[in-house]
Amino acid sequence: MTKTVGKVIEVYIPxxxxxxxxxxxxxxxxxxxxxxxxxxxxxxxxxxxxxxxKIMKNDQVLIIEQxxxxxxxxxxxxxxxxxxx
Numbered sequence: 001m002t003k004t005v006g007k008v009i010e011v012y013i014p015x016x017x018x019x020x021x022x023x024x025x026x027x028x029x030x031x032x033x034x035x036x037x038x039x040x041x042x043x044x045x046x047x048x049x050x051x052x053x054k055i056m057k058n059d060q061v062l063i064i065e066q067x068x069x070x071x072x073x074x075x076x077x078x079x080x081x082x083x084x085x
Contacts, residue, residue: 001066005079006037008059014045033076035061044074052076 014032016023031048033055034041042063046052055061055078062079065072 001064004037004039004042004063004065006035006042006061006063008033008055008057008061009036009041010034011055011057033061035063035076037063044076046074046076054078 010033012032012034013025013028014030016028016030029048030045031052032043032045033052034043044063055076060079061076064075064077067073
């Protein structure tokens with residue numbers, strides 16, 4: 001598991017397709033973030049939920065990446081603690 005702190009520089013609704021047809025913006029369920037980290041810009045696209053839908057531009061966030069049973073998972077949450085490990 002790796003944890004990375006960064007600053008959100010862009011929040012967007014990415015293109016999403018169903019049956020090879022581009023969905024209308026109102027029907028899309030994904031949310032995208034461009035986050036500036038010490039390693040460069042990370043582009044993260046996730047299924048929107050209550051936690052990540054509250055993240056806005058200029059928020060400081062914690063990105064948690066982990067592999068579980070061969071699958072790669074990424075979570076993002078608002079980072080409020082100044083004493084990062």
